[in-house]
Amino acid sequence: MKDTRAQIDILYDEVREYREIDAFQDMLKSLKPLPNLAPFNAMLVQMQKPGSRWVLSAGQWKDRFGRYPKPGSRPLVIMRPFGPISFVYEYGDTEGREVTDEMIRKHFVEPFRAEQVVDAETLYDFTEKLHREGIRYREEPYGTTMGGQIIRMERIDSKHLVKTTSVANHFVEQHACIVVNSSLKPTEKFITVLHELGHFFCGHLGTFGMKHIPVRDDLTKEIEEFEAETACWICCNRLGIDNPGTVDYLAGYKEEHGQIPPVSIDTILKAAGCIENVIHKDGNIRIGLKVIEKFPKENEKIN
Template sequence: MATNQATLESLSTEVEQRSPVTFEDTDSRDDEMEAEMGAMIDDLIAAADEARESDVFQQWLDAQAAFHDYSSRNAMLIKMQKPNATRVAGFHTWQNEFDRHVKEDESAIWIWRPNTVTSHKCPQCGNAPSYHEWNDDLACDRAGTDPETWEIDPNEEWEKGEILCGFSPAPVFDVSQTEGEPLPELPTDATGDAGELFEPTIAAGEALGYNVEAVPASEWNRPEDGFCRYDDPATIRAKVETHAAAVSILVHEIAHAELHSPSIDGQEEAARELEAEAVAYVVSRKLGLDASGSAFYVAAWTDDEPEEIEERLDRITSTASTIIDAIEAER
C-alpha cells in the first residue's frame, strides 16, 4: 500500500540517518544479511510507489560508484555496515598485497563470498552433476535426476572447471581500518579531468564493439543530446558541448547498447532510460566527474516485483563495471 508524503519524508530521513548495521552473531549472520538487503529493496519499492526521487536509490548508486568491482548485493552490505567506506579488501589481501595491517579491535564488514567446486560441467546446463539431483528447476533434461542413473553419451564433452555452488559470509575491512604503507593513487580517483576522459570513452565504446561518434554542437541537428541505434553493431552518437557532458552522454548511450534492444513499449522505455542514466551516474562518479545534475526516479519500476528490481540493480552494476574497466583500459 502506498505511503503518504509525511511517511515518505520520514523514510528519507531515516535512511539518511540509519545507523550502520553489524553481523557479529555467527549463528544468525546469514539470515540477517538477507533480511537487511530485503529491507533495502523494500525502501526502493516504497519510493517507487510515490513516484518520487529516491534518496535510497541515490545512496545505492553512490555505493556502486565506490565499489564497482562488487556485486550490487555486496555494495549494499558494505554501505549498510560502514557508510563511509572507500576501499575494502580481505585481511590477508591488505597484508600480502598492500603491506597494510588491520588495526586491533576493528569489526569486520561482512559480504557474500562465492563458493565454487571443481567438477565436470554438464554440457547442456553447465552445472555439476550433483547439482541436478536436488534442483528440479534447471533448464536441463537431467534436472531432478540422480547422476548415478545417467547413461552418458561418450560423444558429449564434459569440460572440467570451477562451478558456483553457493555463497557464504566473508569478512573484509575498509582502508580506514588498516595502517601501514600508503596506497597508490588511482588515476580514476585523482582528477576526474573530462578532457582526459573524452577520447578514452569513445575508444572504450569502440573496444566494446560499437560505432561511436562525438558530434560538435554546431553540427548537431537532433532534439535529444545523444542516441543509440540498435544496428549490428550498434551506432552511438553524442552531442559535444563540453567534454564532461559528452562523456556522460556517451556512457548513457553505451549502456543502452550493452543492456537493451529496440523492442520496447512506452512503460519499459522509461524503465530502461533509468537503467542507462543510473549506469552513467555510477561511471561518472567513479571517474571523478560531477554527476550532481542527475535525478533518478524509480517510478518506472513501480509495477516490478522485488526480484525484478534486484535483477535491474545487478544489470546496472555489471554494466557500469564493464564500461569503467573499458575506459580505464584506454586511459
C-alpha cells in the same frame, strides 16, 4: 550468481523506503567510498556493513599495508569473477601499520578517479575502446536538445579493425553504434557515451548472444531511460565527474512521480560495472565477440 542478483531485486522491492527517489539516491551514493570494488560488490558490502570504506581481502591488507584482520572480526562477502564468493575486510576491522592519507589516495582514490573535466585526448582514448566491446562511435551535428543515441547495427558485415600484426588484420564484429552530438564539449560527450552504454549493458538493445548482457528488450521507455541514467550517474559519481543532467532528471522525476519505476537494481549495478570495466581496463577484446582475421595482400592499404 543469478540467484543472488534476483534476491537483490526482491530485497529492494520489499524494503519500500528505497523506492523513494531521495532514499534511492542516498543508497547509490553509498557506492562512492568503495571505488576499488565493482558497483554490485560495493552494494553487497554496504548491505552487510553500512558506512564501509576501504575494503580489501586479508592478503591485500597484508601485502599493501602491513595490516591484518582483528581477532574475531567478521569478513564481508562479495562475488568473485568466474567463481562463487570472496571474503574482504573493512579498514576498521583491521590492525597493524598506520595508513596515511597519502597511502589512501594512492591505492584507493587516484587509480579510480578522473578529472572533473574530460579533455579531447581522454575522450578519444575511451571511445577507441568501444570498438573492442562491439560498439562503433560517431559524431553528428544534432540540435541543441539532442545529446546522442545508441543504435543497433543490423548489417551482418559490420566490423572494425582493432589490431594489425605482421601476418593479419584483426577485425571485430560491431553490434551497436553510439552517435553523439558533435557540438558538445568533451566532458558532455563522455557523459553521453556513459548513458548510451547504460542502455547497451542493461540489455535494452538485446543481448547479441553475449553472456554479460541480459535479455531485456521488452521494457517501457520510462524504465529504460531511468536504468541507463542511473548507471551513468553511478559511474560519474564514483569517478568524481559532475553530472548535473542526472540530478535534474531525478529531481524532475521525483516531482512528477515521487517513487522510482520498477527497475532492476542488480541489472543497473552490473551495467555500471561493465561501463567501469571499459573505462579502467586496457581495452582487451570482449570475450564472446567474433574476431575476424584478414590476411593482407601485398601492398594492401590498411584503413
